[in-house]
Amino acid sequence: MTEDKIKNLLQEADRMAGLPAPVSVSLSAVVRRRAHRRRFVSLAAPLATAAVVLIAAGIWNLAIRTPGNTKIALLETQLKQLQVRTDAALNLIQEVLVEEQKQHSLDELEAQLASIPDPLEEIQKQVDKTAFILVYHADRLYRELNRTDSAVETYNRVIELFPQNRWAKVARQRLSEIEKQKI
Amino acid sequence: MADTIDDEHLVKQFNRGDESAFDRIVERYSSDIAALANRLLGWSGEVEDVTQDIFLAAFLGLKKFRCECSLKTWLFTITVNKCRSYRYKRILHRRRILQAADKAFLASAGTADKTPMDSETFESVRRAIQVLPAKYREPIVLRYLQELGTDEISRILGISKNTMQVRLNRARAHLREDLAELTKEKL
Numbered sequence: 001m002t003e004d005k006i007k008n009l010l011q012e013a014d015r016m017a018g019l020p021a022p023v024s025v026s027l028s029a030v031v032r033r034r035a036h037r038r039r040f041v042s043l044a045a046p047l048a049t050a051a052v053v054l055i056a057a058g059i060w061n062l063a064i065r066t067p068g069n070t071k072i073a074l075l076e077t078q079l080k081q082l083q084v085r086t087d088a089a090l091n092l093i094q095e096v097l098v099e100e101q102k103q104h105s106l107d108e109l110e111a112q113l114a115s116i117p118d119p120l121e122e123i124q125k126q127v128d129k130t131a132f133i134l135v136y137h138a139d140r141l142y143r144e145l146n147r148t149d150s151a152v153e154t155y156n157r158v159i160e161l162f163p164q165n166r167w168a169k170v171a172r173q174r175l176s177e178i179e180k181q182k183i
Numbered sequence: 184m185a186d187t188i189d190d191e192h193l194v195k196q197f198n199r200g201d202e203s204a205f206d207r208i209v210e211r212y213s214s215d216i217a218a219l220a221n222r223l224l225g226w227s228g229e230v231e232d233v234t235q236d237i238f239l240a241a242f243l244g245l246k247k248f249r250c251e252c253s254l255k256t257w258l259f260t261i262t263v264n265k266c267r268s269y270r271y272k273r274i275l276h277r278r279r280i281l282q283a284a285d286k287a288f289l290a291s292a293g294t295a296d297k298t299p300m301d302s303e304t305f306e307s308v309r310r311a312i313q314v315l316p317a318k319y320r321e322p323i324v325l326r327y328l329q330e331l332g333t334d335e336i337s338r339i340l341g342i343s344k345n346t347m348q349v350r351l352n353r354a355r356a357h358l359r360e361d362l363a364e365l366t367k368e369k370l
Contacts, residue, residue: 003355006327006355006358006359006362007327009304009308009362010308010312010323010327010328011327011328012308013226013304013305013308013309013312014222014226014328016305017221017226017228017305017309019214019217019218019221020217020218020220020221020228020229020230021228021230021231022214023213023214023217023231023234024231027209027213027234027235027238028205028206028208028209028210028238029206030235031205031209031235031238031239031242032202032205032242034235034239035239035242035243038239038243
């Protein structure tokens with residue numbers, strides 16, 4: 001197999017596969033949100049660790065210097081403080097993670113919502129289809145069955161019901177053709 | 184050339200703290216990136232997550248970008264790297280992904296009745312590309328499907344031109360072997 005054959009085969013397969021699904025309009029907004037969250041977590045985690053280490057060092061320092069019961073009481077107080085601060089830091093990280101999860105669900109919902117077809121567009125399609133069917137029907141009446149009066153009536157109905165539609169334009173053209181033929 | 188200058192301007196704007204420049208970068212390159220990712224992943228059609236990861240990496244790394252190559256080349260490099268790791272993760276869930284891809288393919292094959300290639304041939308080509316090792320698949324995709332020059336491909340892959348040529352030859356040999364039956368029957 002030549003290089004050209006391989007190339008053609010691959011390009012043909014690529015054409016058949018088509019383009020991937022269009023990228024979401026909000027892609028850059030989603031990326032920016034994710035980047036900011038990641039930066040926040042990457043800052044918060046080392047800060048929390050540093051705070052814990054510093055407090056532990058402080059407690060250790062105090063424990064060495066202070067004798068007897070005072071030392072124990074102080075240790076207990078410091079331990080409680082350490083626990084409170086650690087909990088606060090962990091809660092903060094937890095909140096960020098929960099927020100991220102919520103955002104992810106929200107993004108998924110948005111994507112699902114975006115995939116629902118626009119109802120106005122659907123209605124427009126139906127209108128277009130109906131107008132087309134009427135014109136097609138009138139064309140058959142006029143050209144195949146020779147029922148000009150019924151055809152004129154149907155063309156007029158299309159113009160009346162869907163004046164802005166492209167099939168109304170076709171109906172007008174057909175009516176003028178019929179008029180010309182009568183003359 | 185105008186695009187390169189404009190890209191430099193956008194990068195500078197972003198580095199000055201104007202994040203709207205990033206929106207324009209995404210707008211300009213997202214479809215190219217998604218198409219390349221799709222090809223590198225063997226036309227799986229599921230590229231939304233990986234595209235998001237690529238642009239996230241670009242957002243976080245744009246401050247380090249020194250404009251030594253074009254922004255597009257830099258983004259393509261990220262795409263190749265992300266697709267490598269994404270593919271590795273995907274291998275772990277291979278069965279599930281392949282089933283989904285098969286379904287997607289069958290659905291698209293049903294509507295694409297006017298395409299010149301039949302679904303069986305397409306499936307064989309897709310499988311041949313998917314089983315190629317990354318180091319062979321990447322030059323093949325960049326060369327034949329993205330139609331990039333040798334300089335740009337070697338820059339994106341971070342390898343010399345000679346290495347790139349060797350890999351391209353070996354990739355062709357692999358494909359020749361895998362698609363031999365197909366060419367006998369179809370071509």
